[in-house]
Amino acid sequence: MNPDALRGHMDALLLSVLEGEPLHGYAIIEALQARSGGALNVPTGTVYPALRRLERIGYLASEWATVGGRKRRTYRLTDAGRKQLEGERSAWAEFASVIGGVLRPGIRQSG
Amino acid sequence: MNPDALRGHMDALLLSVLEGEPLHGYAIIEALQARSGGALNVPTGTVYPALRRLERIGYLASEWATVGGRKRRTYRLTDAGRKQLEGERSAWAEFASVIGGVLRPGIRQSG
DNA sequence: GTCTATATGTAGACTGCCTATAGGTAGACA
DNA sequence: TGTCTACCTATAGGCAGTCTACATATAGAC
Numbered sequence: 001m002n003p004d005a006l007r008g009h010m011d012a013l014l015l016s017v018l019e020g021e022p023l024h025g026y027a028i029i030e031a032l033q034a035r036s037g038g039a040l041n042v043p044t045g046t047v048y049p050a051l052r053r054l055e056r057i058g059y060l061a062s063e064w065a066t067v068g069g070r071k072r073r074t075y076r077l078t079d080a081g082r083k084q085l086e087g088e089r090s091a092w093a094e095f096a097s098v099i100g101g102v103l104r105p106g107i108r109q110s111g
Numbered sequence: 112m113n114p115d116a117l118r119g120h121m122d123a124l125l126l127s128v129l130e131g132e133p134l135h136g137y138a139i140i141e142a143l144q145a146r147s148g149g150a151l152n153v154p155t156g157t158v159y160p161a162l163r164r165l166e167r168i169g170y171l172a173s174e175w176a177t178v179g180g181r182k183r184r185t186y187r188l189t190d191a192g193r194k195q196l197e198g199e200r201s202a203w204a205e206f207a208s209v210i211g212g213v214l215r216p217g218i219r220q221s222g
Numbered sequence: 223g224t225c226t227a228t229a230t231g232t233a234g235a236c237t238g239c240c241t242a243t244a245g246g247t248a249g250a251c252a
Numbered sequence: 253t254g255t256c257t258a259c260c261t262a263t264a265g266g267c268a269g270t271c272t273a274c275a276t277a278t279a280g281a282c
Contacts (some may be wrong), residue, residue: 003121004268005118007119007237007270008238010238016214022114025262035213045241069245070247073261118239135229136231156273163231183228191252
């Protein structure tokens with residue numbers, strides 16, 4: 001998977017995996033991998049800054065938890081984040097439709 | 112349309128509009144607009160450098176033509192470009208499937 | 223002589239994903 | 253005791269492609 005292709009879709013992916021349940025960063029990476037059948041291998045250097053950015057904006061909220069002696073920062077969707085996720089979903093639908101439409105083979109303008 | 116979303120898909124779009132017939136830069140921009148129902152407004156500062164890059168790589172070839180007193184650089188797909196377009200199409204199909212899959216609402220891993 | 227549409231092109235900013243690196247805990251195993 | 257692996261968070265700097273803004277030029281309408 002071309003890394004550049006993810007540009008501008010990362011936020012949607014992160015919000016989406018957090019929709020069902022709060023998760024910490026490491027678990028988010030694993031969830032993305034699992035949901036994509038292994039296709040999505042997002043590095044920590046992408047995820048952690050992105051999560052902080054989304055929290056700064058107000059789409060996510062986080063809190064520290066200690067589980068088995070390990071510290072975790074668990075993220076959850078805020079109301080604003082849930083709303084944003086809806087927007088991201090329809091934006092994706094439109095984007096996929098537009099790009100898919102242009103890419104569809106055999107189109108001619110006037111003959 | 113979020114500009115960042117186009118990252119990594121521009122090449123596919125350009126190759127695709129050139130599949131049917133050779134076009135010059137300005138006409139490519141109009142073709143993208145037409146095919147997308149007006150959704151795709153790609154600025155010249157994006158298209159011209161991208162076309163040159165694709166020519167440098169070997170996916171496109173160009174030649175100057177004068178039509179109605181105006182100079183045009185007309186681009187056409189090379190064989191390598193046609194092959195690349197196939198690759199871009201299947202890459203897009205996989206990408207759309209993966210992102211769409213992760214974004215689909217109501218997924219839970221284990222309950 | 224001015225405006226608009228047509229047409230190509232570059233410089234530099236911006237942005238966000240990546241690589242590489244850093245730090246640390248827990249548990250298995252020798 | 254030491255080492256290895258899995259787990260877990262985080263930052264600095266690189267990189268590449270898209271964008272904004274600008275420069276240049278012809279044709280035709282008015």
